[in-house]
Amino acid sequence: MACYDMLRAYAKAKFMMKLKTKSDRLLLYWRLCLVLTLLASPLTHAASPWEQPAAQLTSQVAEILGSGQAQLVVNNRSTIGAQEIPVIRRLLEQSLRARGVIISGTESANLIRVTLSENVRERLWVAEVIEGTQTQVAMVHVDREAPSGAAAEAGMVLQKKRVWSSTDVVDSTAISNQLNGPLLAALETHAGLVLLEQEAIVVLTRTPAGWHEEKQWNLDARRPLSRDPRGLLRSSSDGNGFVAITPGRKCDGSYAPPSNVSMPLGEWSVRCRDSDDPWPIETGPIATVAVELHAFYNASRDFFTGVITPNSIPGQGVDLMPFFTIAAFPQLSGDHPALLVNGIDGKVQLMEEKGLRTISGTRDWGSDFAVLHTGCGAGTQIITSSSGEAESDSLRAYELPIQEAVAVSAPLAMGGTITAMWTSPEYSSVLAVIRKTTNEYEVDRVSVLCP
């Protein structure tokens, strides 16, 4: 519209007459229009969030006031930046003018006092229309813009990528409305994303519109439920399915690919049973040694008892202290990997062939960690959770050169509480479940960028 107005003005200019042909003029129109559009677009874009609320509010004001003169006062009681206020005022003025309300000075008997306010959920724009002693009120609510965030980066850098969020829209319905309690783990398969909740397993497939819930199974979880629930999801041995473990329950999920090309998706099936078997907490090659480590879980106290079932690693036949987290870690000397254990007493210890030794420098560690083999630095890093600010946890990479944990990256703020984390099957990244708010969860993939 602005472009059209400018072209009209331009058409009236004297030098227009100097153009020889109609085609020349048309060409110039198009070029001018293009340039003006390009120049104007950032401004238009910047003002756009306020256009709609300004139009809605002035529409209500015009209904109250009718056409006539009024003084306009704009107050800002919100977190909208001061630089935005002239833009909003201009929009209000334009919109009022378009509705027959002429903005005047203090001489007018009518006053429109617009207050840009907000509450914890949304912005609220309030117009008090004062005609003599009578005041009428109009309001519109304005959605807040999404908060922006940036991760701290220094030295070896942790990089976060969102895999899934419960606020992702699926068929116009937020998944968070369907969560069956806390999210315990997630697993990416070639057929979709598997979510392990406290009382259900959900399989999602990605569509152009977002995540789509493919299927859901009730876990028939053992009662009573836990307040600090934990669970495991592992790829099945054939790579097509999964194994899900929660306190007292074990489920095998299998995926049958589509039998012909006309079927877009295959078929998932899940079979659950009661199980008090030890949990497979480490399965994979560590320093060329195949490790398969199982640990018994205390379902009523939410930690591992310390009784583990190793096959070829140190600590065989030895019970550990009760712990929250354990991971196999390559030793500097010796063929077998060591075990890094985070006890429920907060001590981090390394179980090696030589025995058990306490690791210092772990004061900032939370209860959860995962080990990565990145090839950066010492080759192996421990990604640990920690609590920076009270309401937001962070992740940080450490190495264990000797008996002391040394931070090798800046903390990466996760924007919520880390409730679970584990290493990806290829040991190249860590997956973490973040509780953003009471019922809002996010799964993030965190990887290490070498300096």
Added chain:
Amino acid sequence: MFPCFALNSLRTRRILVACVLVTMTAAVEARTRPHYGGTLRIEVEGDPLQKPDGIALRLMLDGLTRVDTEGAVRPSLAIRWASEDNDHRWQFWLRPGVSFQSSRPLNALAVVTSLQESCRTTACPWSGVRALGQSVVFLSDNPMPNLPALLSQEEFLIQQKAEFEGRSPLVIGTGPFRLKESNNNILRLEANDDCWNGRPFVDAIEIDAHRPTHEQWMDISLGKADIGEVRPSDIRQGRQQRLNIVVSPEVTLLALEVQNADLAPQLRASLALAVDRAALYRVIFQKQGEVTASMLPASLSGYSFLFSTERDVSRAQALRGGLTPPSLTLAVDGTGAMQLAAERLALNLHDAGFTVRVIAPAVNGGSLLHADLVLRTLPLTGGSPAEALDGLLHRMGMNAPVISSDPAATYKVEYDFLDRHAVIPLLYLPRAWAVSGRLRDLYLTAEGLPDLANVSLSGNSEASP
């Protein structure tokens, strides 16, 4: 040290207004997973079983719904609900597999019995409630758009029909703690291992009732207590004494209720103009909370500035005109700062030509019923402005009006209600607690109460159940 109210971003603000997390040891060590075991010791000034905000009730009882730390209504004993007939009929489906602490299963009949019992002492917005299979149906001649939020209030917590053990009624609910014993002002609760929502982390809670605030603080300093109360007016003093104090957002409305129905409308309006909110805020409540002339706080409504908080004695006198107001009595629902606030208000009103006599609080609350004016606090519940306003009006004994989620409509209802000057809002106050250093992961609920089911104690490394 504490993440109180440095509201420098929208997100921080949203989180902090919703809840306050206390990680006592955050500055010295990282957050770890919670440990089980231990006994939590609480001291309170009043009765922990008293409604509407006794600290023990929420530990033992659940409602059909609950309000989460962000103020949103969530399932609790009901897993879903639906309304029909323009909110005149509501159906709540019960969570299966839930049992009372007596092991008796929770069913629709038990819920109906409990709710009917609640209606004996509380004005209920429904005209009928009945069991229908594993669901409960509410019926009303008036629409009840905010019933799910209303059912989260303490008045409607579900308990098994009262049984008597000795002289005291035994409270039996479905919550995370069960009543073990109660004697000599000490209430002992123990963890409910079979709680549908999970066993709490601590084994037991001891609540020492009727304990003066200064003694509570002393006990916390000496390590004899874990949680004690801090009145809003004492927050500054508590901090000066180096207590660890956690402060909720503004969750309590301090208001002057005009009970004398014979008082002329212009005299009521005159009262509203004569009160000096700023002085109460500055002097009595030590700049804690927020001055308000509206029922809802600014953080919830966003429009509270439309209600002027300015004192205008000249206009108050002019409104009174030639009328000679009768001598008024002012009762106080509380002690300490509340009593001082009442004395101050009496002086304010005297300036506008009113004669007000502050009467001492009666133990049985009799003075409240017969006084012309009552200074009281009202808890704010419900997540949305409409739900919160509905809850407040319900507590004032009003039939809940139809309130839509449109802010302008909510404002209109609030404006019309306040225009009658039956209630004069004065301040929004936070709730505050002094806490010991061994508490981990303490959140305050939307009502400003400590969420003790999810608290654990540091130093407990229980290795076996």
